Amino acid sequence: MSGKFIVFEGPDGSGKTLHSTLFAERLRKEGHDVLHTVEPTKGPIGKQIREFIAGDGGVSHEVMQLLFSADRGWHLEKEVQPALQAGKTVVSDRYYYSTFMYGEAAGLSSDWLRLLNAYYPRPDYIVLALPSMEVCSNRIGGRASQEVFEKRAFQERTYRLYEHMAREPGVIVIDTGGNKDEVAQEIWERVMERVGAPV
Incomplete structure (x- = not known):
């Protein structure tokens, strides 16, 4: 399992942040050296992106995606690739x-x-957190404030695209709408099965 790059993806409200965290924690308990990371990063470009997202955007979608790509390059160069080269397992909350x-x-x-x-490397494993649209909406609706990417119409369009991604070969699709512990166990078993490691 060492030196593997595992990405958790999913629409807003899918639970991917929670489950990427739980997965990374379990890997550590199992004795793995783990880097749990996130995009946008906490680097200089990532901080700027977070400020834009927390507001009304402030820039065009084209500029925003250029910033995301630049932040991803920083992420790979400064965090992901050094960790992989050191034999760590990298678990990332979001990627390209x-x-x-x-x-x-x-x-x-x-x-x-x-x-x-x-030119960015493909991860070794992709976990797609995909509960129902209703679950995502309810979770987002319970948040204190909504970011620019969490508006209802935009959220629906994004969800449909993730549904399409779920049909791509190699993607581990998980319904993350159920009990937290049961979902975490399913993710663990599905990833370990793909890796070929004992559960």
């Missing part, structure tokens, strides 16, 4: 798939978005 989903939902060209991320 988010660019494809959110960018296309905003009306940007899928070809342009893929070109923007063409």
Whole structure:
């Protein structure tokens, strides 16, 4: 399991942040050296992105995606690749798939978005957290404030794109709408099965 890059993806409200955290914690308990990371990062570009997202955006969708791509490059160079080279397992909450989903939902060209991320390495495993649309909406509705990417119409478009992603080969799709512990166990078993490691 060492030196593997595992990405958790999913629409807002899917539970991917919770379950990427639980998965990373369990890996550590099992004796693995783990880097649990997130995009946007906490680096200089990521901080700027978070400020835009927390407000009304402030810039065009094109500029936002350019920033996401630049932040991803920083993420890979400064955090992900050094960790992988050191033999660590990297668990990332979001990666370039988010660019494809959110960018296309905003009306940007899928070809342009893929070109923007063409030179970034593919992860070893992809876990897609995908409960029902209703579950995602209820979770987002319970938050104190809504970010620019959490508006209802945009959220629905993004969800449909993630549904399409769920049909891609190699993606581990998990309904994260159920009991937290049961879902965490299912994720563990599905990933370990793919890795070929004992559960």
